[in-house]
Amino acid sequence: MQLAIRAEVIGDEDLRKTISLSNQACQECIDIGMREHTFNKTRLHQLTYKVIRTAHPELNSSLVTAVRDQASDMLKRLKLKKKPTKKRDSSIRLNHNTFRLLPDSKLVSLSTIAGRRKYAVKIPPHFEKYEFKSSDSARIRTKKGRTFLDIIIETPTPKRRIVKKIIGIDRGVYNPAVTSDNTFFNSKRLRGVKGRYKHLKRCLQRAGTRSAKRHLQRLAGRERRFVADVNHCISKAIVNKDCDAIAIEELKTGSMKSKGRTGKKTRCLIGSWSARQLLSFIQYKAEMLGKSIILVNSHYTSQACNRCGDIRRTNRKGRIFQCCVCGYSLHADLNASRNIACLAKGRISRLVVNQPNVACDELKASLREELRASIVTSLASQMRGS
């Protein structure tokens, strides 16, 4: 399992100079690459290595080759159509020749313009519980006079739990997540904050001045961080629930788009919905705890009755689910999340008795049948239990 750590380095002037000089050398490589119209690493090496070593004798050969690789990748990303720019304080890549993490002594050894140096590194306390030896890839950058390291570390993956208890999660626009054990995570605060940002952005776009554009850029970052924070809180609460596996419906790109004629407001809401980020947070957090993620097909989960298994479109009336056959009534998202849990349970029990999985084919009829069968089986087991 890989983890990304952001740690502060107690750096000195030599380290800061190394970063700014490397960025300068990277820009020089980019300039040469654009002039000669190439991003090929070998070609770029022949063109730039001697030039950079002569211009900046303080940079050692490993730093120069790392800088050349970074320049090549930046040129490749923009397909030589536009010239990339490298700021003095942006990040530079480190590899096993220029960087070594010594987690036991909380030190990091780095190549600088003054030779190899050791610096103290502040690893956030949250990561101290993980066992990791060292790492051979990182990025280093400066921000407002401070130096930060982004390190990728490899830790042993926790053993998967035996699946006994499953909770289902239904994701939606109004309720980002509803779990089958009656927990609702609503997006009221999220929508309020997003609305405020939207208004502010509209005003700034209308102003169109240079300072307004700078302000807009700052706002974009702030809004993105706020959304990520909300998703982190929701995913943490979900994975810490008492369960061994989490069942989530698969949302394809098509199902995330609005179907048919919808109003502007709904389109905006769906457009700003960050369901994929929430799923990725739940996935990696569950993996850290040894819990499994079961992805199930989302077809009919909001139309099926969780008590009798009846499936029809008219069962759902807005946010309320009311079964046309047995009259069972429940919040529509809660009903869907329970159906998702049933589907996952059905899939797990089939795997245990080693029967073929009928849901693999995309036939809607078999999906309907699978969902109905899962609900009926889970009901029967509940009745046996009670």
Ligand SMILES: [Zn+2]
């Ligand atoms: Zn029913």
